[in-house]
Amino acid sequence: MGPSVAKLASHDRVWQSIRQSAAAMVAEEPILASLVHASVLNQLHFEDALNYILAQCLGTAEAPAILLHQSFDELTTAHPDVGAAARADLAAVCERDPACRSPLEALLFFKGYHAIQTYRLAHALLNKGRRPLALHLQNRMALTFGVDINPAARLGRGIMIDHGTGVVIGETAVVEDGVSILQGVTLGGTGKDEGDRHPKIRRGVMIGAGACILGNIEIGARAKIGAGSVVLQNIPPGCTAAGVPARIIGRCANTEPARDMDQGFDDVEA
Known part of the structure; x- marks a missing residue:
């Protein structure tokens, strides 16, 4: 990498680490060299890399990647909080997902991460009054990543x-x-109601695979929702709920369920 790029990277430790991992990936797996160079090593900043990756994933012949990339760059420049949130999400993946061996892997390959970042760009577009493009990104997110x-x-x-x-x-x-x-x-939601009709998930909650939380209800901070549960009523903070319909089965002994990612119930306190 050139001296100017190296200087920029050295001021951003997360980005510097990603670039170092990218160089190692090129050496380890040459077939991915073009992908890694275009996505990471040819980019100046973390946000540039993320915007390029998302544009390549979401672009179509009718709404080409190059135009999406331009719009994404404009958004992240005007709204630095989008990039800050993307970094926090990346840290969460690295901390909580044992399958993730580096931030680079999540940045390049993890579609759950990609979907959240697509949402963040669509949300910013919606707030700027660009609803059609925001809905287009929602549609492309669902088709590309399987997340809506x-x-x-x-x-x-x-x-x-x-x-x-x-x-x-x-x-x-x-x-x-x-x-x-x-x-x-x-x-x-639970039907055709209009207005505020969806759940409110408070800080640090862990929601197990296949759970459905329906209606304008609240899941209290640091609660745990068991896999496959159907939740139709408020769940107090720090409690574990499971079943169809879900019921409270006790308090979650672990105070940070979202960080520990334990989907079992061994830690439930009666």
């Missing part, structure tokens, strides 16, 4: 969607900081 997040939903930072396939998050849903969501989770 309405751009009007409100998501915090440090969120991990593990695997991602089949996750649906509705228009008026709220997901606060530090939440972990596994595959097949639905944060949906």
Whole structure:
């Protein structure tokens, strides 16, 4: 890499680490050299790399990657919080997913991570009044990554969607900081009601695979929702709920379920 790029990278330790991993990946797997150079080693900043990767994934003949990339760059320049949230999400993946061996792997290959970042760009577009493009990104997200997040939903930072396939998050849903969501989770409504009709997921909640949380209900901070559960009522903070319909089975002994990612119930306190 050139001296100017090296100087820029040295001021951003996360980006510097990603670039070092990228160089090692090229040496280890030459067949990916073009991908890694275009996506990472030819980019100046983390946000540039992420925008390039997402544009390549989401672009079509009718809405080409080069135009999406330009729009994404404009958004992240005007809204630095988008890039800050993307970094927090990346840290969450690296901390919580044992299958992730480096930030580079998540940046290049993890579709749950890609889907959240696509949502963040679509959300910013919606707030700028560009609803058609925001909905186009939602549609491309669903088709490409198997995740459907309405751009009007409100998501915090440090969120991990593990695997991602089949996750649906509705228009008026709220997901606060530090939440972990596994595959097949639905944060949906209960019918044709209009207005505020989707769940509110508070800080540090872990939602197990295949769980459905329906209606304008609240899942309290650091609660745990068991895999396959159907939740139709509020769950107090720090509690574990499971079943169809879900019931509270005790308090979660672990105070940070979203970080530990333990889907069992051995830690439940009666």
